Amino acid sequence: MAIEAGVRRIVVGVDGSAESVAALGWACREASLRAAEVLAVLALESACHQVASYAVPAPRQAGGSWGSARDVLRRSVSEALNLFPGVSVRTEIAEGLAARVLLDQAAGADMLVLGRNSHGPDPYRAAGPVIRVCLRAARCPVVIIGAVDVARADHVPESWQRALEGSGAAR
Numbered sequence: 001m002a003i004e005a006g007v008r009r010i011v012v013g014v015d016g017s018a019e020s021v022a023a024l025g026w027a028c029r030e031a032s033l034r035a036a037e038v039l040a041v042l043a044l045e046s047a048c049h050q051v052a053s054y055a056v057p058a059p060r061q062a063g064g065s066w067g068s069a070r071d072v073l074r075r076s077v078s079e080a081l082n083l084f085p086g087v088s089v090r091t092e093i094a095e096g097l098a099a100r101v102l103l104d105q106a107a108g109a110d111m112l113v114l115g116r117n118s119h120g121p122d123p124y125r126a127a128g129p130v131i132r133v134c135l136r137a138a139r140c141p142v143v144i145i146g147a148v149d150v151a152r153a154d155h156v157p158e159s160w161q162r163a164l165e166g167s168g169a170a171r
Helices: 018-034 064-083 098-105 129-137 147-151 158-167
Strands: 008-013 036-044 089-095 111-116 142-146
Touching (some): 008 098, 018 111, 036 098, 064 089, 111 129
Parallel strands (some): 008 036, 036 089, 111 142
């Protein structure tokens, strides 16, 4: 990927969850304030990363996961751009372990923004493995956005509020 000199860049991990869409919205808002572009990244973990190394993965339909990944990314970006239409958002779908993909894409970025899943009885519990790896290894600031944080914001679109309420995170 060619990075233009002088262009500020905010990388966001997107997986279609309410938290990742909230992180993308936050990143777009921040990009509008900093005159930066946003790179929305969706990592597709291949079947070999989802099972033990000695197990034989079940066969997958060719192209199914890439097509659905494009749809998830397109919907997420569309929702974020409804709020911040002037922001430049590029998308990237890459195959590999999510933390590695995000760290590679964030090399040289101004910041990496990730959504934190806050389901369960304690919305303030520790971050998951992808966030922990990114916090340890990123060479740029890492911003973690949780649905609980976004549910309190004044600029949350109605569709995000419904998604957050449906997940139980906006309580």
